Amino acid sequence: MEQYELLWQYQQVDMELDQYEKEMRNNSNRKELLKHRDFLLEQQNVLKKIETDVEVMADRMAALADEIKRLSGSVAEATANLENNRPENLEDVKKQMASLQKLVATLSRYEAELAKMRKDSEARDRQQREVRVRAAKARAEFDRIKVIYDEEYKVAVVKLEELKQKVAKEAKGIDADLLEKYKAIKRHAMPPITRLHEDRCGGCNMQLSAADKDRVRTGVPYVECENCGRIILVR
Ligand SMILES: [Zn+2]
Numbered sequence: 001m002e003q004y005e006l007l008w009q010y011q012q013v014d015m016e017l018d019q020y021e022k023e024m025r026n027n028s029n030r031k032e033l034l035k036h037r038d039f040l041l042e043q044q045n046v047l048k049k050i051e052t053d054v055e056v057m058a059d060r061m062a063a064l065a066d067e068i069k070r071l072s073g074s075v076a077e078a079t080a081n082l083e084n085n086r087p088e089n090l091e092d093v094k095k096q097m098a099s100l101q102k103l104v105a106t107l108s109r110y111e112a113e114l115a116k117m118r119k120d121s122e123a124r125d126r127q128q129r130e131v132r133v134r135a136a137k138a139r140a141e142f143d144r145i146k147v148i149y150d151e152e153y154k155v156a157v158v159k160l161e162e163l164k165q166k167v168a169k170e171a172k173g174i175d176a177d178l179l180e181k182y183k184a185i186k187r188h189a190m191p192p193i194t195r196l197h198e199d200r201c202g203g204c205n206m207q208l209s210a211a212d213k214d215r216v217r218t219g220v221p222y223v224e225c226e227n228c229g230r231i232i233l234v235r
Pocket residue numbers: 201202203204205206225226227228229230
């Protein structure tokens with residue numbers, strides 16, 4: 001048989017294989033699995049982010065607690081000082097009271113901040129639990145679908161192998177360079193081989209050039225489309 005006719009037959013099974021691979025990729029359970037996998041990855045990232053937040057908050061809370069302890073000591077000291085060493089005049093009283101009030105104000109500001117951080121931290125804990133529950137549900141659903149999909153895949157892969165063998169069988173007898181050419185065209189035009197329709201390319205519908213029409217008249221087995229690069233079988 002003519003090389004180009006062999007190639008035409010090869011293309012039929014090659015397209016069949018491509019179509020089957022596409023169907024396998026579009027398997028609804030496979031898509032569901034990918035969706036759940038992406039969701040799980042996303043939840044892992046959320047958890048990581050929460051963990052980092054919690055760490056930063058824990059550091060800040062520890063620093064605040066230290067500062068509160070230190071300030072409480074200062075307040076106690078200033079109070080004791082005020083009581084034990086009676087100020088000599090009103091001006092002195094005012095000065096010491098002002099400094100004490102300032103300490104107390106700072107202290108309560110820190111305490112308020114610490115209380116708010118504790119609340120935030122609890123909210124993060126709740127969030128973390130919710131994410132874990134959501135992730136566990138997604139994981140269970142992933143596992144459930146995986147079992148079904150694995151079975152489907154086992155069956156599909158048998159047919160896939162059959163098709164691959166069929167393609168390999170059809171490739172026998174075709175010139176290696178020609179097969180390479182086919183694969184090169186396939187990268188940008190599908191299917192790579194077409195037939196002549198009237199005087200047009202069966203792939204892109206472009207009319208042949210005058211030169212190619214002449215070549216067809218001389219009986220060449222094929223021409224190459226100037227527009228899409230496909231091999232156009234003449235017969
Ligand atoms: Zn074309």
